[in-house]
Amino acid sequence: MYGYRIDQWGAEPTWQPLPDPVVGPGEVLIDVEACGVGLTVLNCINGDLSNDPARLPRVPGHELVGRVIDGGPGTDTLVGRRVVAYFYLTCGACAMCTAGRDSLCERLGGWVGVHTDGGYAPRVVIPAHNAIPVPDDLDPLSATVVPDAVATPLHVSARAGIGPDDRVAVLGAGGGVGIHMVQVGLSTGAAVAGLDIVEAKLTQIERLGATAVDSNDLTNLDASTLFADGRPSVVVDLLGSVEATRWGLDSLEPGGRMVALTTFRDRLVQIESREFVFGEISMIGSRYATRAEVAEAGRLVAAGDITPVIGVVRGPGDVLEIHEELRSGTVVGRGALDWSKT
Numbered sequence: 412m413y414g415y416r417i418d419q420w421g422a423e424p425t426w427q428p429l430p431d432p433v434v435g436p437g438e439v440l441i442d443v444e445a446c447g448v449g450l451t452v453l454n455c456i457n458g459d460l461s462n463d464p465a466r467l468p469r470v471p472g473h474e475l476v477g478r479v480i481d482g483g484p485g486t487d488t489l490v491g492r493r494v495v496a497y498f499y500l501t502c503g504a505c506a507m508c509t510a511g512r513d514s515l516c517e518r519l520g521g522w523v524g525v526h527t528d529g530g531y532a533p534r535v536v537i538p539a540h541n542a543i544p545v546p547d548d549l550d551p552l553s554a555t556v557v558p559d560a561v562a563t564p565l566h567v568s569a570r571a572g573i574g575p576d577d578r579v580a581v582l583g584a585g586g587g588v589g590i591h592m593v594q595v596g597l598s599t600g601a602a603v604a605g606l607d608i609v610e611a612k613l614t615q616i617e618r619l620g621a622t623a624v625d626s627n628d629l630t631n632l633d634a635s636t637l638f639a640d641g642r643p644s645v646v647v648d649l650l651g652s653v654e655a656t657r658w659g660l661d662s663l664e665p666g667g668r669m670v671a672l673t674t675f676r677d678r679l680v681q682i683e684s685r686e687f688v689f690g691e692i693s694m695i696g697s698r699y700a701t702r703a704e705v706a707e708a709g710r711l712v713a714a715g716d717i718t719p720v721i722g723v724v725r726g727p728g729d730v731l732e733i734h735e736e737l738r739s740g741t742v743v744g745r746g747a748l749d750w751s752k753t
């Protein structure tokens with residue numbers, strides 16, 4: 412088979428002949444139908460999660476969707492099912508895993524697409540534990556938003572306790588996670604303002620029923636103008652810049668919650684203890700999603716409660732074009748690699 416493989420962290424994957432993957436105990440072989448492409452896969456390729464040369468060569472692509480065609484002993488119930496991949500290689504046995512807090516696994520073995528191969532090849536083997544079934548009538552392309560772009564906002568919503576009384580401001584609302592965060596927020600009954608700097612993304616935010624806000628001049632953006640009845644009670648920060656974090660903390664209403672999702676290094680924001688005290692502000696970290704949230708994301712997308720927003724779809728020969736478009740910041744929502752386009 413042919414697929415994309417990384418031979419050096421930080422270099423683009425190249426299209427090359429690959430050995431057929433062999434399924435072992437506790438694993439499943441997947442016929443890959445599609446794979447989501449977003450900024451995180453670029454981070455993986457860049458070596459941001461691990462740049463260990465011993466992990467090379469590696470097929471990237473953690474947001475894979477496909478049908479299980481074979482499995483080791485004990486995986487019978489998965490064979491024949493359409494599944495999406497859970498991104499984290501969790502142990503399944505530690506206190507956090509047992510409590511259903513999978514993304515906090517104490518014995519994390521790495522990530523799909525970094526420590527084990529992903530969906531940039533037509534066939535892949537992953538641990539059976541990482542194969543999460545989705546409703547069979549959910550088409551593969553739509554399912555690419557399930558394992559990260561929709562599941563991650565569900566986790567944010569749970570972490571921050573977002574509900575009908577909330578006013579939620581989303582920073583970076585036009586990207587893959589952002590555009591689905593807007594929808595998850597709206598689905599709880601909250602009022603949502605989506606902030607972005609690209610016209611086409613603002614149009615899409617508006618179309619989904621949220622207030623679209625041009626944030627090109629974020630520092631001077633007055634948060635009291637976003638909603639008719641008050642300042643944001645929740646700010647979801649998908650940008651992670653010093654400017655964005657500072658804006659969020661300054662913009663919350665008393666008792667507000669700031670949710671951080673990015674993992675950049677060296678972006679220090681000064682805050683005094685008294686700021687938290689006087690405003691009773693909460694700063695909440697939200698790390699990926701649980702396995703249950705990935706399954707729930709599949710049900711929500713299949714039921715039409717969340718609309719997949721996939722701004723660019725390319726066949727296997729053209730995946731590097733998606734990378735370029737993502738880097739230029741023009742992709743509305745997620746990108747997707749469609750293996751049926753071969």
Ligand SMILES: [Zn+2]
Binds near residue numbers: 501502509518
């Ligand atoms: Zn664990």
